Amino acid sequence: MQTKKSFKYWQWRVIICSMIGYSIFYFVRKNFSFAMPALGAEYGITDTSFGVILTLVGLIYGVSKLVNGFIADRSNPRWHLAFGLGICVILNFIFGWSAEISRLISGQSEGPDFINVMVMVIAVLLVLNNVFQGCGFAPCNHLMVSWVPPKELATKMSLWNTAHSIGAGIVAVVCGWIIGNLGVNLAGSPDVVSAIAGNLGKKISDPAVIQAASHIGAWRWCFWIPAAIGAFGVFFIIITLRDTPSSVGLPELPNTKTELDDDDSPEAFRKFIIEKVLKNKIVWTLAVADLFVYIVRFAILDWGPKFLQMGESQLSPLFAGVTIGIFELFGCLGMLSAGWITDHWFHSKAQRVCVIEMALTAVCLAIIWLLPAGANPVLMLFLLAMAGFFLYGPQALLGVIASNQVTKKGASSAVGIIGLMSYLSVLFTGVGIGLLSDKYGDAFWNNLFLIMAGVAVIGGLIVLTLWNIKDDGYIHENQPETSEIKK
Numbered sequence: 001m002q003t004k005k006s007f008k009y010w011q012w013r014v015i016i017c018s019m020i021g022y023s024i025f026y027f028v029r030k031n032f033s034f035a036m037p038a039l040g041a042e043y044g045i046t047d048t049s050f051g052v053i054l055t056l057v058g059l060i061y062g063v064s065k066l067v068n069g070f071i072a073d074r075s076n077p078r079w080h081l082a083f084g085l086g087i088c089v090i091l092n093f094i095f096g097w098s099a100e101i102s103r104l105i106s107g108q109s110e111g112p113d114f115i116n117v118m119v120m121v122i123a124v125l126l127v128l129n130n131v132f133q134g135c136g137f138a139p140c141n142h143l144m145v146s147w148v149p150p151k152e153l154a155t156k157m158s159l160w161n162t163a164h165s166i167g168a169g170i171v172a173v174v175c176g177w178i179i180g181n182l183g184v185n186l187a188g189s190p191d192v193v194s195a196i197a198g199n200l201g202k203k204i205s206d207p208a209v210i211q212a213a214s215h216i217g218a219w220r221w222c223f224w225i226p227a228a229i230g231a232f233g234v235f236f237i238i239i240t241l242r243d244t245p246s247s248v249g250l251p252e253l254p255n256t257k258t259e260l261d262d263d264d265s266p267e268a269f270r271k272f273i274i275e276k277v278l279k280n281k282i283v284w285t286l287a288v289a290d291l292f293v294y295i296v297r298f299a300i301l302d303w304g305p306k307f308l309q310m311g312e313s314q315l316s317p318l319f320a321g322v323t324i325g326i327f328e329l330f331g332c333l334g335m336l337s338a339g340w341i342t343d344h345w346f347h348s349k350a351q352r353v354c355v356i357e358m359a360l361t362a363v364c365l366a367i368i369w370l371l372p373a374g375a376n377p378v379l380m381l382f383l384l385a386m387a388g389f390f391l392y393g394p395q396a397l398l399g400v401i402a403s404n405q406v407t408k409k410g411a412s413s414a415v416g417i418i419g420l421m422s423y424l425s426v427l428f429t430g431v432g433i434g435l436l437s438d439k440y441g442d443a444f445w446n447n448l449f450l451i452m453a454g455v456a457v458i459g460g461l462i463v464l465t466l467w468n469i470k471d472d473g474y475i476h477e478n479q480p481e482t483s484e485i486k487k
Contacts, residue, residue, distance in 0.1 A: 003250065003251070006248075010147070010242065010245065010250065011147045014241060014242065015144070015147070015156060015160055017236070017241055018143050018163075018237075018241060019159075019160055019162070019163040020233070020236065021085070021236060021237040022081075022137065022140050022163040022167065023163040024232075024236075025084075025085055025088065025133060025233075026170075027167060027170070027174075027226035027230055027233075028089060028227055028230045029088070029129065029133050030168050030171050031092070031175050031222045031223060032126065032222075033175075033301065034171075034175035034176060034178070035222040036050050037208075037212070038183075038212060038215070039122075039219055040199065041196045041200055041209075041212035042196065042212065042219070043099075043118060043199070044115060044198070044199035045115065045118070045122075046434075046438060047434045047438050048431070048434045048438050049434075050434055051432070051434015051435060052434065053119070053122060053123050054426055054430035054431070054434070055426045055431040055432075056126075056127060056430075057123075057127055057426075058425070058429075058430055059423060059426060060127050061130035061131075061134060061419075061423050062419055062420040062421070062422065062423025062426075063420060064130060064132070064133065064134025065137060065138060065416050066416040066417060066419060066420040068080075068135050068137075068139075069138045069412045069414070069416015069417070070416060072138035072141070072142045072412035072416075073142060073269075073409065073410060073411070073413050074269070077139030077140065077241070077243050078237060078241040080135055080138075080139040081139045081140065081237050082234050082237040083135060084133065084135020084136055085132075085136070085237065086234045088129050088132050088133060089231050089234065090227075091125055091129045091132075092129065092223045092226060093223070093224060095122075095125050095129075095223040096221070096224045097220075098122055099118065102114060105117050105121070106118075137419065138412045138415065140160070140163075141411055141412050142243075142408075143241070144156070144157055144160055144403075145408035145411040146244045146408055147244075147245065147253075148253075149253050149254070150348070150404050150472045150474065151343065152343065153348075153400050153403065153404060154338075154339045154348055154400050155339040155340050155344075157339065157396060157397075157399070158335040158338055158340070158342075158397065158400070159335070159336055161339075161395065161399075162331075162336060164328075164331075164392075165328035165329065165331040165332040165335070166328070168301065168324075168328045169325040169327075169332075171226060174225065174226070175222045178222050179215060179218050181215070181218075182215060182221045183214075183216050183217045183219075183221075184215075184217055185213075185214045186213050186214075187214045192216065193209060196212050196213050200212070253408075257474060273410055273413055276406050276407070276410055277417070278417075280406060282405050282466060283405065283406065283414050284417070284421075285462060285465060285466055286398045286466070287417050287418040287421035288462055289394070290394075290395075290398045290418050290422040290459075291422055291425055291459075292358075292456065292459030293394050293395050294395075294422040294425040295425040295428055295455050296361065296365070296391055296452045296459075297391060297425075298426065299429050299433065300324070300327060300388075326381065326384075326385050326388075327384055327385055327387075327388040328388065329388075330385040330388040330389040330392075331391065331395075332392070333389055334357070334389035334392040335396040337389075337393065338350075338353050338393025338394075338396060339393075339396065339400075341353055342397060342400075347471075350397040350400050350401050351401055351467060351469065353393060354397050354463045355463050355464045355467065357390040357391070357394055358390070358391075358394055358463065359457070359460050360390040361387050361391045361453075361456040362453040362454070362457045362460070363453075364383050364384075364390065365450070365453035365456060366449070366453040367383055368383045368384065368449045369449040369450040391456070394459070398418060398463075399414075399418060401466070402414040403415065404471065404474075405469075
């Protein structure tokens with residue numbers, strides 16, 4: 001009984017503390033979305049430039065998730081996680097000084113040469129940041145499959161996956177507040193107001209122009225404040241996490257026998273990864289499906305703050321942040337519900353829940369597109385929140401399906417493949433949306449939700465092909481059915 005009690009303590013400690021640690025990764029990653037409007041207003045950086053940057057860093061992050069997935073299956077997740085966050089913290093502190101770095105390199109403080117150099121500096125810092133952001137999810141996934149039995153993984157992994165939404169939601173509100181309250185008020189300077197109006201292509205009396213002029217330099221604090229929080233997170237991770245049950249004197253999980261149990265040599269591991277992960281059709285099907293999930297997700301997360309402030313809605317930075325925060329909050333609730341429903345109603349067949357929820361996501365987005373002009377914005381926000389509720393279920397569960405199929409020995413490698421594929425979505429949500437926004441403006445945005453509804457339908461149809469796959473890839477012969485830790 002004491003062993004079971006001790007295991008439950010450590011299991012929940014690892015789940016909760018890794019959630020906190022991973023959510024802090026979002027503080028030093030998704031803060032850039034809220035700095036974009038201010039950077040565009042102050043320096044005239046175009047949406048196309050931002051789109052190219054978002055595409056580049058998204059692809060780099062996807063590659064980093066793949067590489068770190070393979071590393072995580074053979075490394076200590078606590079130190080892997082802390083190292084990656086530490087580097088991201090340093091890069092975010094540097095990002096706050098990117099304008100000064102650009103002046104040093106270009107020798108100018110304005111003009112095309114300065115802007116070009118600043119775009120380059122921003123791109124380099126964000127690329128480096130996303131290289132080390134890949135050290136976040138992979139070691140956490142390794143922790144989860146090491147501490148949670150397969151029959152409980154959907155529920156507890158869905159709970160853990162709320163760390164995505166918690167981190168993104170909190171940083172949205174924090175950075176929305178920063179942009180709306182910090183910085184220097186230069187709204188009384190005609191030259192500054194005129195320059196911002198020119199950069200935004202708006203009249204000097206436009207609320208977006210006045211807002212930007214009233215908070216010059218606030219974008220810097222979107223990096224410095226989250227970086228300070230991230231520094232705390234590094235020490236928190238080191239102090240609180242442990243990698244496996246055996247590292248604290250507990251037995252490993254029952255019912256998780258793998259083909260590597262008798263031979264854990266590098267050669268055997270390499271063969272296992274090739275045969276059970278790289279050649280696994282289920283993993284690649286899940287990866288393609290996740291691509292469509294992330295197209296919808298990033299279209300809202302990366303461009304939502306800018307569109308809500310600069311589009312017809314003209315929301316304040318704080319209210320735009322709250323709106324995205326609500327989307328993430330409902331996403332959290334959706335993940336929790338999806339995990340519980342999977343284990344309790346669908347007998348851990350997560351793929352079936354994914355199909356249903358992708359269809360419901362499409363319905364919500366299609367209704368938003370059908371709303372007439374002048375419709376109550378609260379209704380739109382509610383539908384957007386419900387879209388997040390249904391969308392984030394598949395986001396959490398696709399990795400659970402893959403982890404159970406390839407077992408705990410290859411789980412991080414499998415989610416690394418899925419992560420790489422999902423971040424190919426930035427080819428559309430990054431440079432694609434940037435180009436379309438610059439070219440078509442409101443005509444594009446007015447049809448975006450219909451496009452996203454179609455994307456959700458395609459993703460659901462792909463997962464539908466896995467409707468009847470087996471529950472997991474573990475070897476169960478002569479093993480007890482219970483997943484509990486015994487005395």
